[in-house]
Amino acid sequence: MDRYGVAVTNRKTAIVVGGGIGGLAAAIGLTGRGWQVRVFERAPEFTEIGAGISLWSNALRAIDLIADGLADEVRAHGDVELQGGIQASNGRWLSRIDVGEVTRRFGPVIMLHRADLLRILLDRVPDHALVPGVEITHVDPDGTVAYSDKEERADLVIGADGLRSTVRRSVWPDARPPRYAGYTGWRWIATSDHGGHTGGESWGVGARFGHAPLRGGRIYCYATANMSEGVAAAGGEVAELRNRFGEWHDPIPDLVGAATESEVLRHDLYELPDVASFARGKVALLGDAAHAMTPNLGQGACQALEDAATLAHMPDDLARYDRERRRRTQDIVKRSRQMGAIGQWSWRPAVALRDTLMPFVPGNVGLRMLDPVLAWAGPA
Secondary structure, three states: OOOOOOOOOOOOEEEEEOOOHHHHHHHHHHHOOOOEEEEEEOOOOOOOOOOEEEEOHHHHHHHHHHOOOHHHHHHHOOEEOOOOEEEEOOOOEEEEOOHHHHHHHHOOOEEEEHHHHHHHHHOOOOHHHEEEOOOEEEEOOOOEEEEOOEEEEOOEEEEOOOOOOHHHHHHOOOOOOOEEEEEEEEEEEEOOOOOOOOOEEEEOOOEEEEEEEOHHHOEEEEEEEEOOOOOOOOOOHHHHHHHHHOOOOOOHHHHHHOOOOOOOEEEEEEEOOOOOOOEEOOEEEOOHHHHOOOHHHOOHHHHHHHHHHHHHHOOOOHHHHHHHHHHHHHHHHHHHHHHHHHHOOOOHHHHHHHHHHHHHOOHHHHHHHHHHHHOOOOOO
């Protein structure tokens, strides 16, 4: 018997390719249901490179389904994040969030550091199941996984290896490559004291800035700007941020001023064109490998957690997993793209019209837009 009380012999086997949030969550769910699981991670250790992460109510329900008590651990490390609203770059309010109504309808939203979430998940995976430093070279639909000079076959292979997934390229060679969204993103944690901030997002001309409180007096900051793909900031990322956002409304200049070159993460933003199926043979795709999306709805990790919860409940029926997940996630990819397009408008007459009309949009319109995203109850 292992520490989960499951007999070690005659167990079905699963290989999870990718040791991020979605991959670890799937490993936890399958292990708790009697599967023998190993998680192959290309990096030399299981770590999370990132800053903050928002977990909406649908993600917390998914975590509840993955393992008993797991969501309580996550909630204990997070703060309620949904506050504020959307402001113009000069501070004028464009839209406010009715926190109480959102919580009443859907449940709370919490904010925590990605590294904290990863540690919680790692603690739930058996040590012997974690295999770092393995680079997968090829995967076949029959469940054969090739790496180094070895091959192994499993009853289930889960491709949780992100935007540039080797699993997807191997098993879905006809899938289209990721598509650049047209804007880049920065993320960092403000370490100086910026007490009293409630969070929110501000929209300018071809640029946005957001911030949300974390525990310990920290502030998670993120920003976007329209830029050509692959263009580096000539004077460094901090100088680029100060140039773009240094004269926006308070507290944005202070938050930009708290950024350090070593802490700022910069990534061009992409989405994945629709994949024809999330399952083929004994292989299933999960998270960004299946449906990478722009971060405009805060649903990237949330949908990976939904994937993991669903797959853990039907690992022997991948066709059903595909039916449950593909239509929903590809719809959210589209919704996130549309939200980002409006937020990144750079034609000044369009921006002026957007900023004029947004304050007159009834609050219940925004709630209706959130409903199909957040009102997820779990696998049917």
